[in-house]
Amino acid sequence: MEDHNTANLSEPASPANSVASAEIAAEFAALSVEEKEQRRAEWSQELARVEEEINTLRTVLASKTRHASDLKRKLGITVWKEVTDDVNQGLKNLKESTVYQRTESVLKSTGEKTASVFGSITSGISSKLSQMKNSESMRSIEASVGSAYENVKALSSVVRWRSLIR
Structure with a gap:
């Protein structure tokens, strides 16, 4: 029984290890x-x-790590500064990568095309609104609303005068 346990002390990681x-x-x-x-x-x-x-x-290693920490403290290098420097270096590396530059180029191109499409849509809408504003129907509505406003304003003055008289 002991021999089988010894043979299975560790699982082989590859076929070569299995043979060995x-x-x-x-x-x-x-x-x-x-x-x-x-x-x-x-x-x-x-x-x-x-x-x-x-x-x-x-x-x-622990001793060397403590010594390095002491030296960093004496030099004014904080953990926050190290993390900030690491993040800044990572961002710099990312921005310099070809994948990032290609993605940025595609997004910029897409943004320009989208802006162009929205620009033409909004100019079309503005044109239609302008046509509506100058239409006879809109002028009639504006006149009716203006007249109604004036009537409400006059009515409110009358109500205010009546309340003062009482």
Whole structure:
């Protein structure tokens, strides 16, 4: 049972790894019990060394990160300035990209065409409104509204006078 567990310690990532894993598993299965225990002990020691190196590297990295932060603080470089600089650089790179420039060109062309279409539509509407305004029907409506306004205005004066008299 132990041999099957050892062969499946990690899943192969590719067909080449699968073949290599199968060969390693076959070699390990061919070892005697003492040799298997010795291999496991060697691998455990190596794993402990590698984990210790990783922890040392993490400690050194943390120390270097703190030192860099201190230097940035002394230079007046804030996190906000770094983020702003990164964003500005990203925008600059984006604006310099060919995709952005092509898109901008297409949008500009589309905007000009749209403005031209809307311009012709609005000039047509303005022309129609102007024709309507100068029509006999519109003049008749304007006269009626003006007359009605004058009547309401006069009526309101009469009502105001009556309220003052009482």
